[in-house]
Amino acid sequence: MHSAVLLIEFGAIILSLGLLGRAAARLRFSPIPLYLLAGLAFGEGGLLPLGASEEFVATGAEIGVILLLLMLGLEYTAGDLVSNLKAHYPAGLVDFTCNALPGAAAALLLGWGPVAAVVLAGVTWISSSGVIAKVLGDLGRVGNRETPVILSILVLEDLAMAVYLPIVTALVAGAGLAAGSVTLAIALAAAGLVLSVALRFGRVISRFVSSDDPEKLLLVVLGLTILVAGIAQQLQVSAAVGAFLVGIALSGEVAEGAHTLLSPLRDLFAAVFFVFFGLHTDPASIPPVLLPALALAAVTAVTKIATGYWAARRAGISVKGRWRAGGALVARGEFSIVIAGLAVTAGIEPSLGPLATAYVLLLVVLGPLTARYTEPLIARLNARSGRVRTEHRDAPVPTEPEGDTRAQTAVGD
Numbered sequence: 001m002h003s004a005v006l007l008i009e010f011g012a013i014i015l016s017l018g019l020l021g022r023a024a025a026r027l028r029f030s031p032i033p034l035y036l037l038a039g040l041a042f043g044e045g046g047l048l049p050l051g052a053s054e055e056f057v058a059t060g061a062e063i064g065v066i067l068l069l070l071m072l073g074l075e076y077t078a079g080d081l082v083s084n085l086k087a088h089y090p091a092g093l094v095d096f097t098c099n100a101l102p103g104a105a106a107a108l109l110l111g112w113g114p115v116a117a118v119v120l121a122g123v124t125w126i127s128s129s130g131v132i133a134k135v136l137g138d139l140g141r142v143g144n145r146e147t148p149v150i151l152s153i154l155v156l157e158d159l160a161m162a163v164y165l166p167i168v169t170a171l172v173a174g175a176g177l178a179a180g181s182v183t184l185a186i187a188l189a190a191a192g193l194v195l196s197v198a199l200r201f202g203r204v205i206s207r208f209v210s211s212d213d214p215e216k217l218l219l220v221v222l223g224l225t226i227l228v229a230g231i232a233q234q235l236q237v238s239a240a241v242g243a244f245l246v247g248i249a250l251s252g253e254v255a256e257g258a259h260t261l262l263s264p265l266r267d268l269f270a271a272v273f274f275v276f277f278g279l280h281t282d283p284a285s286i287p288p289v290l291l292p293a294l295a296l297a298a299v300t301a302v303t304k305i306a307t308g309y310w311a312a313r314r315a316g317i318s319v320k321g322r323w324r325a326g327g328a329l330v331a332r333g334e335f336s337i338v339i340a341g342l343a344v345t346a347g348i349e350p351s352l353g354p355l356a357t358a359y360v361l362l363l364v365v366l367g368p369l370t371a372r373y374t375e376p377l378i379a380r381l382n383a384r385s386g387r388v389r390t391e392h393r394d395a396p397v398p399t400e401p402e403g404d405t406r407a408q409t410a411v412g413d
Helices: 002-027 032-042 054-074 078-109 114-125 129-138 147-172 177-209 214-234 239-249 252-279 287-314 319-328 334-346 352-394 402-412
Strands: none
Touching (some): 054 239, 054 252, 054 334, 078 114, 129 352, 147 319, 147 334, 252 352, 319 352, 334 352
């Protein structure tokens, strides 16, 4: 009976996610907010609370995070990461300063303490690579001159995750300074070792993993990723970081083949992850944090636009391209939820999950709109202000009294 209920509940979840994804595709926006809303509906305080399948969903959600980071690592080679870090690190520093500090400040102002401040800083800092990539494709901007600037900022954020996630993991686990330092040292050493090995022996590793049979390739890559993720988690580093490093180590045809095979699995388990996060958020807890979420969303939307504008200007992009770059970076999504999920699971601050949910819901909807309309809106405002200046400049100059004019003429003659 228990297994039958589990199958019914999990089947209903998957079917609902499929229908929601189809609806989002028709409306041409990210399905992430719909997945989060589905989680709210199925969780405690929702319309149809789950029972038997919650533990199974939790396992699927963990696999979803691992696959998200693996696929992210497959997008880049070690050489890409190193070259991007050298060329664009100033933009990464500006991005961190402008977008992480508002989240940290908000947590401290709300009285949540330093650990929650570090977590909320990550939530507001990291843009959604998945949403942004989809929006750029939908708008036909993949070949634009500003797109490499956008991607370089996203790459730097992804690389920073390899350092940030172990810090958060240690903090939410309640580790002391010494234990946290050891965890960070292990993570940095692992990241450095993987990058070094990938740079020197990437082809050898890829050749070892490679297979002409899609089934064998899928099993080897998936098994290796979950194994490394488990070892990383055992070392208190973060399963997500382990998966990310496996993705970086693979390159060439292996990475392309694995990406193609794993994309459907990634989409499935990532959707389950968003549902799981919503399950742990009581819908009644969102209204009290809605105003802080709105304020934080407004502030960090502006700071992301400013970040993109500055980075594009530094790269010599035209003014229109600068505004397009800024507007494209606004969306937050999967990684903001991953970061908040660590704190929610550890029970750091009860209001952090609802705030993160409301914040992501706002910006994952607003992000595609800012990407599409920031540049035209600025152009329209500039045109309007230009017309006002022109009308002011062309306005007739008041004439002086006739007597004064004759007197000046007499003096001139």
